[in-house]
Amino acid sequence: MQTARRLYIYLLSGISLGVLVAGLSMLLTVLLERIGLGPSGAQLSGGDVVGQQLTLASALVAVSLPVWLIHWFAAERSVGPDRETASIERTSEVRGLFFAVALGALLLAAGTGVASMLESIVVRLADTDIGSRSIGGGLALAVVAGAGWLYHVWIRSRDWARGPITGAGAWLPRAYRYVAAFIGLMLLLAGVGGLVEVVGRLVLDEPPPYKDPSFSAWWAYPLASALVGVLVGGGVWVGHRLYADRLVRDPGWRGASERPARLRLAYFAAVLVAASAGTILLLAEAAGNLLAVPLGISDGEDAAQVIGLILLPLLSAVAYAIAWWLHSRWMEAEAVSSGSDERVETEDRLEHYPVALVGLAFSATAVAWIIGVLIDATLGGGRALSGGDVWRRELADWIPLALIGIAVWIWRWRSVGDRWAVDPVGEAVSTTRRAMLLIALAAGVLAGIAAAGLILYRLFGSIFGISQVGDPVSELSRPVGVLLVAVAVAAYHAIQLRRDQSMRTDLDASRGEPVVAARINLRLSGPPGADPSGVVATLRQQLPPGYDLEALEER
Amino acid sequence: MSSNRSLLAIGGGVVAIVIIAVVVVLLAGDRESVEFGEDTPEGALQRYLAAFDEGDLAAAHAFFSDGVRDQMDLDAFERAVSGQEGDFGTERTRRALFDARSGDGDSVRLQLTVEEFTGEGLGASSYRYQVEIPMVREGDAWRIDEPLVWLNPAPLEPRF
Numbered sequence: 030m031q032t033a034r035r036l037y038i039y040l041l042s043g044i045s046l047g048v049l050v051a052g053l054s055m056l057l058t059v060l061l062e063r064i065g066l067g068p069s070g071a072q073l074s075g076g077d078v079v080g081q082q083l084t085l086a087s088a089l090v091a092v093s094l095p096v097w098l099i100h101w102f103a104a105e106r107s108v109g110p111d112r113e114t115a116s117i118e119r120t121s122e123v124r125g126l127f128f129a130v131a132l133g134a135l136l137l138a139a140g141t142g143v144a145s146m147l148e149s150i151v152v153r154l155a156d157t158d159i160g161s162r163s164i165g166g167g168l169a170l171a172v173v174a175g176a177g178w179l180y181h182v183w184i185r186s187r188d189w190a191r192g193p194i195t196g197a198g199a200w201l202p203r204a205y206r207y208v209a210a211f212i213g214l215m216l217l218l219a220g221v222g223g224l225v226e227v228v229g230r231l232v233l234d235e236p237p238p239y240k241d242p243s244f245s246a247w248w249a250y251p252l253a254s255a256l257v258g259v260l261v262g263g264g265v266w267v268g269h270r271l272y273a274d275r276l277v278r279d280p281g282w283r284g285a286s287e288r289p290a291r292l293r294l295a296y297f298a299a300v301l302v303a304a305s306a307g308t309i310l311l312l313a314e315a316a317g318n319l320l321a322v323p324l325g326i327s328d329g330e331d332a333a334q335v336i337g338l339i340l341l342p343l344l345s346a347v348a349y350a351i352a353w354w355l356h357s358r359w360m361e362a363e364a365v366s367s368g369s370d371e372r373v374e375t376e377d378r379l380e381h382y383p384v385a386l387v388g389l390a391f392s393a394t395a396v397a398w399i400i401g402v403l404i405d406a407t408l409g410g411g412r413a414l415s416g417g418d419v420w421r422r423e424l425a426d427w428i429p430l431a432l433i434g435i436a437v438w439i440w441r442w443r444s445v446g447d448r449w450a451v452d453p454v455g456e457a458v459s460t461t462r463r464a465m466l467l468i469a470l471a472a473g474v475l476a477g478i479a480a481a482g483l484i485l486y487r488l489f490g491s492i493f494g495i496s497q498v499g500d501p502v503s504e505l506s507r508p509v510g511v512l513l514v515a516v517a518v519a520a521y522h523a524i525q526l527r528r529d530q531s532m533r534t535d536l537d538a539s540r541g542e543p544v545v546a547a548r549i550n551l552r553l554s555g556p557p558g559a560d561p562s563g564v565v566a567t568l569r570q571q572l573p574p575g576y577d578l579e580a581l582e583e584r
Numbered sequence: 585m586s587s588n589r590s591l592l593a594i595g596g597g598v599v600a601i602v603i604i605a606v607v608v609v610l611l612a613g614d615r616e617s618v619e620f621g622e623d624t625p626e627g628a629l630q631r632y633l634a635a636f637d638e639g640d641l642a643a644a645h646a647f648f649s650d651g652v653r654d655q656m657d658l659d660a661f662e663r664a665v666s667g668q669e670g671d672f673g674t675e676r677t678r679r680a681l682f683d684a685r686s687g688d689g690d691s692v693r694l695q696l697t698v699e700e701f702t703g704e705g706l707g708a709s710s711y712r713y714q715v716e717i718p719m720v721r722e723g724d725a726w727r728i729d730e731p732l733v734w735l736n737p738a739p740l741e742p743r744f
Contacts, residue, residue, distance in 0.1 A: 057601065060604070078678065
C-alpha cells in the first residue's frame with residue numbers, strides 16, 4: 030500500500046518537475062533572448078513567435094508548478110522528523126530511485142544547456158558566419174536545471190544527515206553518482222583528445238582533409254565541441270569524484286556505507302577498461318599511420334600532415350593513459366588504506382583481469398582480420414586483386430592493434446599467472462576471475478557461431494546451386510579468420526574455467542557441507558535511528574555453542 | 585531553512601520569474617523587421633517571403649530564377665505549397681532572421697535562422713534551425729536559385 034502511494038507521489042513529482050523545468054527554461058530563454066542573448070540576425074519576415082513561446086511557457090509553468098508543489102510537499106511531509114514512519118520513507122527504495130533519476134535527468138539537462146551555451150559563445154567569438162547562435166537558450170536551461178539539481182542534492186544530503194540509509198535507497202543514488210562521474214570522465218578525455226587535435230592542426234597549419242580549405246574558421250566547431258567536453262565533462266567528473274571521495278573519508282555512517290560499496294569498485298573497473306581501450310586504440314592509430322608511410326599508403330600529403338597523423342593520436346593517448354594510471358593508483362591506495370586483505374585482493378584482480386580482457390579483445394579481433402587479409406593475399410581474393418591499397422591499408426590498421434593488444438594482454442595476464450602461482454585456490458574461487466573467463470568464453474563462442482554461420486551459408490549455397498554475390502575467397506576469408514581465433518580464445522578460456530571448477534569442487538569436498546539441524550526465521554525491528562546490525566552482533570555473542578544468528582536482509 | 589519554507593520560497597521565486605519575464609518581454613515588444621533594399625539579395629528574398637506570407641503565390645513564384653521556374657512552374661509551385669504547407673495540419677508561426685551573406689559577384693548564398701512554433705495548447709513546440717539560400721543575379725534583379733516552399737526545399741515532381 031505504502032509502496033503504491035510512494036510510486037504515485039514520486040512519479041507525479043518527477044513528471045511535474047520535468048514540465049516545470051521545460052516551461053521555466055523556455056520562459057527564461059525568451060527573457061534572455063529579448064535582452065540581447067538571442068540570435069543577432071535582422072528579421073526578414075515572420076509572425077509573433079516570441080508571443081507564442083511566452084504563452085506556451087507560462088501555461089506549462091502555471092500547470093506544473095502547483096502539481097509539483099502539492100506532490101513534493103506530500104513527499105517532504107512524509108520524511109519530516111516529527112513523523113513516526115519518517116525513517117522508512119526516507120530510506121525507501123522508491124525515494125532512492127526518484128533521486129537517482131531526478132539528479133541524472135537534471136544534470137543531463139544542465140550539462141546540455143552549458144554545452145549549448147559554450148558552443149554558441151565560441152562560434153560567435155570565431156565569427157564564422159555560419160548562422161547566429163542563441164546563448165540565451167543554453168544559459169536558461171543550465172540555470173533552471175542546475176538550480177533544480179542543486180535543490181535535490183541539498184534535500185538528499187539532508188536525508189543522509191538524519192540517519193543511515195541502506196539497501197536500494199542508498200545504492201540507487203550512488204549509482205547515479207558513479208555513472209555521472211564515469212560519463213564526465215569520458216567526455217573530458219574525448220574533449221582533451223579533440224583539443225589536442227584542433228590545437229595540433231592549428232600549429233601545423235593542417236586543416237582536416239574533410240574540411241573546405243577555403244573556410245578559414247574550420248576550427249570553430251571542433252574547438253567548441255572539445256571545450257564542451259573538457260569544461261562540462263571535466264566539471265561533472267571532478268565534482269562527483271570530489272564529493273564521492275569526501276564521503277569515503279566521512280567518519281560517520283555515510284563513510285561506513287560508501288567505503289565498502291561495490292559500485293565504487295565497479296566505477297574504477299569501468300574507468301580502467303575504457304581508459305585502457307582508449308589508450309590502445311589511439312596508440313594503434315598512431316602506429317598505423319607510421320606503418321602506412323613505408324607501405325606507401327599514408328593519408329598525409331606532406332611531412333607536416335604525416336607528423337600530425339602520428340603525433341596527435343599519441344598525445345591524445347597520453348590523456349587516456351594518465352586516467353588509467355591515476356585510477357589504478359587511487360583504487361590501490363584505497364584498498365590498502367581499508368585494512369582489508371579481501372579488498373586488497375579484489376583490487377589487485379580488478380587491475381589485471383579487465384585490462385587483460387581489453388587487450389585480448391583488440392588483439393583477437395585484429396588477428397582475425399589479419400588472417401583474413403593473408404588468406405585473401407595468398408589465394409588471390411578480391412581485396413588482393415583489386416589493385417588498390419585495400420589490403421595494405423588493412424594491414425597498417427590491424428597489425429599495430431594486434432601487437433599492442435597482445436602486449437597489454439601478456440603484461441596483465443602474466444600478473445594473473447603470478448597470482449595463480451601463489452594462491453591457485455584463491456584465484457579459482459574469485460568472482461572477478463570467473464566473470465572474466467566467462468566473458469571471454471561467451472565472446473569466443475558467439476563470434477565463432479556467427480563466423481561458422483557465414484561459412485556454412487556460403488558452403489550450402491554452393492551445394493544447392495544458389496547464385497551468390499561477391500568473390501568467394503574475400504567473402505570467406507574474414508569469417509575463417511574469426512572462426513580460427515574464436516575457437517582458440519574459447520578453448521583456452523574453457524580449459525581455464527574447467528581447471529578452476531575442478532579446484533572449487535575439491536575445496537568444497539575438503540570443507541564438507543555444514544549440518545543444520547533446525548532453523549527458524551526471526552524479525553528484528555527497532556525505533557528510528559536503530560542499529561539492527563549492532564543488536565544482531567550483540568545477540569550472537571549470547572548464543573549457546575552450536576547456534577548461529579544470521580542477518581539475511583537489512584531494511 | 586525548513587522544507588515547507590523552502591517550498592514556499594521556490595513557488596514564490598517561480599511566480600516572480602514568470603511575472604518578470606512576461607512584463608519584460610511585453611514591454612520590450614517584438615523585433616521589428618528590417619527593410620532591405622530591393623536591389624539586394626536580402627531584399628529580393630524578403631519580398632519573396634512577404635508575397636508568400638500574403639498568399640500571393642504568383643508574385644512569390646516570380647522571385648525564382650529562370651532555371652528554377654523551368655524546373656517548377658507556377659502550377660507545380662502551388663501544388664508543392666498546398667502539399668507541404670498542409671502537411672502539419674496545425675497552425676504554424678514562423679520567422680526568418682538574416683545572419684550572413686557568403687560569396688560575391690552574381691552568385692551569393694544567404695544564411696538565415698528560422699524559428700518555428702507549431703501546434704496548439706500544451707502540445708505545441710518551438711524550434712530553430714539554419715538554412716542557406718542560393719541567390720543569383722539575372723539582369724538587374726536578384727532571384728532565388730533553388731525551388732522552395734517558403735524557405736524549405738520544394739519536393740521534386742517526377743517528369744515524364
